[in-house]
Amino acid sequence: xALSANLLAAPVAAPLLTAALILMxxxxxxxxxxxxxxxxxxxxxxxxxxxxxxxxxxxxxxGRRFVLQFxxxxxxxxxxxxxxxxxxxxxxxxxxxxxxxxxFAVATIDYHRARMGFxxxxxxxxxxxxxxxxxGDLFNLYVFFEVLLMASFVLLTVGxxxxxxxxxxxxxxxxxxxxxxxxxxxxxxxxxxxxxxxAQIAERLPLASEAVRTIFAGLxxxxxxxxAALFPLFFWxxxxxxxxxxxxxxxxxxxxxKVGIYTLFRSFTLFFPELLLSWxxxxxxxxxxxxxxxxxxxxxxxxxxxxxxxxxxxxVGFMLMGLAVALSGNSLAIGFGLGAAILYLCHHMIxxxxxxxxxxxxxxxxxxxxxxxIGGLVTRQPLLAFLFFMAAISLAGVxxxxxxxxxxxxxxxxxxxxxxxxxxxxxxxxxxxxxxxxRLWRESFWDEYSRPSRVPSRLLQSTRRxxxxxxxxxxxxxxxxxxxxxxxxxxxxxxxxxxxALDRDAYIEAVSPSALYSSDLRRGAFYTTGxxxxxxxxxxxxxxxxxxxxxx
Amino acid sequence: xxxxxxALAVGSLFATGTYMIMRRGQIKLILGLALLSHGVNLLLFxxxxxxxxxxxxxLDKRHYTETLAxxxxxxxxxxxxxxxxxxxxxxITAFVIVLVNRRHTVTATDYVHGEFVPLLRxxxxxxxSESSEIDQYDWLAYEVDEVxxxxxxxxxxxxxxxxxxxxxxxxxxxxxxxx
Numbered sequence: 001x002a003l004s005a006n007l008l009a010a011p012v013a014a015p016l017l018t019a020a021l022i023l024m025x026x027x028x029x030x031x032x033x034x035x036x037x038x039x040x041x042x043x044x045x046x047x048x049x050x051x052x053x054x055x056x057x058x059x060x061x062x063g064r065r066f067v068l069q070f071x072x073x074x075x076x077x078x079x080x081x082x083x084x085x086x087x088x089x090x091x092x093x094x095x096x097x098x099x100x101x102x103x104f105a106v107a108t109i110d111y112h113r114a115r116m117g118f119x120x121x122x123x124x125x126x127x128x129x130x131x132x133x134x135x136g137d138l139f140n141l142y143v144f145f146e147v148l149l150m151a152s153f154v155l156l157t158v159g160x161x162x163x164x165x166x167x168x169x170x171x172x173x174x175x176x177x178x179x180x181x182x183x184x185x186x187x188x189x190x191x192x193x194x195x196x197x198x199a200q201i202a203e204r205l206p207l208a209s210e211a212v213r214t215i216f217a218g219l220x221x222x223x224x225x226x227x228a229a230l231f232p233l234f235f236w237x238x239x240x241x242x243x244x245x246x247x248x249x250x251x252x253x254x255x256x257x258k259v260g261i262y263t264l265f266r267s268f269t270l271f272f273p274e275l276l277l278s279w280x281x282x283x284x285x286x287x288x289x290x291x292x293x294x295x296x297x298x299x300x301x302x303x304x305x306x307x308x309x310x311x312x313x314x315x316v317g318f319m320l321m322g323l324a325v326a327l328s329g330n331s332l333a334i335g336f337g338l339g340a341a342i343l344y345l346c347h348h349m350i351x352x353x354x355x356x357x358x359x360x361x362x363x364x365x366x367x368x369x370x371x372x373x374i375g376g377l378v379t380r381q382p383l384l385a386f387l388f389f390m391a392a393i394s395l396a397g398v399x400x401x402x403x404x405x406x407x408x409x410x411x412x413x414x415x416x417x418x419x420x421x422x423x424x425x426x427x428x429x430x431x432x433x434x435x436x437x438x439r440l441w442r443e444s445f446w447d448e449y450s451r452p453s454r455v456p457s458r459l460l461q462s463t464r465r466x467x468x469x470x471x472x473x474x475x476x477x478x479x480x481x482x483x484x485x486x487x488x489x490x491x492x493x494x495x496x497x498x499x500x501a502l503d504r505d506a507y508i509e510a511v512s513p514s515a516l517y518s519s520d521l522r523r524g525a526f527y528t529t530g531x532x533x534x535x536x537x538x539x540x541x542x543x544x545x546x547x548x549x550x551x552x
Numbered sequence: 553x554x555x556x557x558x559a560l561a562v563g564s565l566f567a568t569g570t571y572m573i574m575r576r577g578q579i580k581l582i583l584g585l586a587l588l589s590h591g592v593n594l595l596l597f598x599x600x601x602x603x604x605x606x607x608x609x610x611l612d613k614r615h616y617t618e619t620l621a622x623x624x625x626x627x628x629x630x631x632x633x634x635x636x637x638x639x640x641x642x643x644i645t646a647f648v649i650v651l652v653n654r655r656h657t658v659t660a661t662d663y664v665h666g667e668f669v670p671l672l673r674x675x676x677x678x679x680x681s682e683s684s685e686i687d688q689y690d691w692l693a694y695e696v697d698e699v700x701x702x703x704x705x706x707x708x709x710x711x712x713x714x715x716x717x718x719x720x721x722x723x724x725x726x727x728x729x730x731x
Contacts, residue, residue, distance in 0.1 A: 139633060146640045150647070157651055165655035169581070169664055172648055173573065176585055183592045183637060190630065191599030 228260025246360020290317030375447025565591030
């Protein structure tokens with residue numbers, strides 16, 4: 001079956017239409033209508049998984065590139081949706097994470113939050129994340145960022161408990177600042193390059209002046225680094241992730257920072273790959289500091305979810321380290337670092353979601369997640385203890401699991417490219433991760449059994465709900481185990497994805513943003529007579545230098 | 553000259569917005585966010601060339617580039633971008649106002665503080681063992697079973713613990729927590 005590029009609209013359309021349907025027909029209802037909402041949402045999530053699997057097969061396995069020009073408007077004038085291996089991998093992982101968290105969410109979200117629109121918001125968040133992965137246009141990327149941010153604002157604060165509103169303020173303000181910086185970057189791109197289409201930006205950016213490139217890259221780095229919770233910009237994350245219900249934290253921890261990481265990958269491979277070399281010391285410093293600060297910060301935290309949210313920061317540093325060495329090394333290993341980072345991203349999304357869900361289950365059984373006041377759960381919840389342990393050692397990087405393969409490949413490329421300090425820091429951060437995970441497991445499962453500070457609610461004691469909490473964790477842990485056992489094929493696939501992502505010429509050719517006036521370009525009219533396209537007014541031959549093609 | 557004025561306006565809006573965000577009152581925070589979004593909108597406006605007196609239209613489709621080069625029409629795209637950005641920032645500002653209002657109701661405080669709120673207090677600033685009661689883990693304040701079993705669907709959220717008390721007395725007592 002030939003895959004149509006129209007499929008690219010589906011990951012955005014399916015959640016959006018389902019959420020709209022829910023809001024229309026099953027709005028604010030009683031228990032029956034909530035059940036309808038749950039059924040519709042689950043249906044949309046399964047559909048999303050199917051679409052993502054199809055796209056993954058086409059884009060990552062077969063290595064194709066899908067481009068959809070909405071309304072058949074040619075590239076720089078219309079809106080472009082684009083999917084290659086990197087987008088499709090992240091779409092698939094997003095679908096898996098969203099579907100896995102959903103049973104947990106249904107089991108643990110209380111009726112009032114459900115009534116205030118938890119289920120449609122879940123779909124809106126999914127829609128924003130999917131749209132950000134598929135966007136081929138800088139401004140559309142901003143819009144999808146705002147969609148997912150708005151959904152996450154409401155998911156974070158619905159319920160309006162004091163802790164939630166406090167963390168909500170910090171989260172909202174810091175994320176809005178990052179969005180503002182991103183919008184400034186979009187304005188700079190349009191003002192200096194005359195376009196917002198990402199392929200056309202990539203086409204024109206090498207011809208722009210050094211100052212424009214540096215400013216644009218710096219703005220994007222600040223904006224996306226803040227979304228990804230890199231070292232000096234991560235404060236919104238540990239300030240907020242411990243306050244909403246655990247299902248929301250699991251969803252956020254699985255998806256939100258990964259959007260930032262994806263956009264960092266995309267912008268550095270597409271817009272300014274040369275900065276991967278010239279900015280490499282700075283990137284590696286940021287990566288090392290992120291790893292170290294995350295791991296050390298986790299060591300000082302008193303609660304399960306606080307520890308886990310600091311570990312999200314720590315592991316984002318690992319991915320940035322892989323990106324920073326993507327173009328280093330000998331020519332045969334081009335993309336090795338990015339491939340390792342993508343594998344690490346997959347591992348991290350899966351296992352972090354599983355860990356936060358397991359930690360949330362502990363919190364629900366004990367009534368609190370303060371390590372000082374919980375303990376001894378291993379005799380009462382042996383399966384939960386087992387799953388938590390497996391997920392914890394996978395996060396720390398113990399062999400049969402995916403953490404080992406991905407950490408090993410990252411370490412290999414950093415050692416090969418002789419970045420001794422940052423590889424030492426990453427090993428140290430892994431050690432701290434191990435210590436922290438063991439601390440979590442020991443404190444919650446192995447201490448004296450302490451009576452829960454809050455009686456676990458009767459519904460949470462029902463067998464069905466317990467299975468709904470544990471089965472997703474088990475599936476994700478099994479997934480991580482499979483990714484670890486079949487490490488080599490997984491790594492080969494992620495290498496292929498990385499090399500596809502690094503091939504910026506193929507991206508530009510697939511979108512072909514200059515097809516409409518390519519005849520003018522061939523004549524050189526664009527660079528001799530000055531601007532001839534809307535918005536391109538500030539481009540002139542003085543800033544552009546020599547055109548990239550030989551003169552006729 | 554016009555672009556210099558525009559640059560000055562953008563810069564001052566950014567400066568004022570940043571200053572307002574870094575102050576500690578919640579309302580000032582909202583104003584700061586609004587000013588920042590205005591600054592960005594103006595910046596987007598300036599990203600197209602400032603063309604006075606020319607319409608953003610051209611009619612000759614066949615001689616596209618030639619007409620464009622000769623005519624230099626105004627660029628309509630920044631206005632579309634600004635419109636989108638205005639709508640987004642409008643929605644977000646509305647949300648932030650509601651959030652701030654709700655926060656003022658449930659915590660009876662106007663100050664925006666970070667994780668290190670114990671710094672403002674006596675004693676060891678890094679002693680997290682007894683954090684302020686605001687930061688308790690109370691997301692499960694709604695007892696799930698009771699809520700599911702009750703058929704009373706008329707009310708929205710159940711009253712928070714603070715608002716069960718006499719509200720005015722509580723507000724008076726708590727609004728001066730950090731003078």
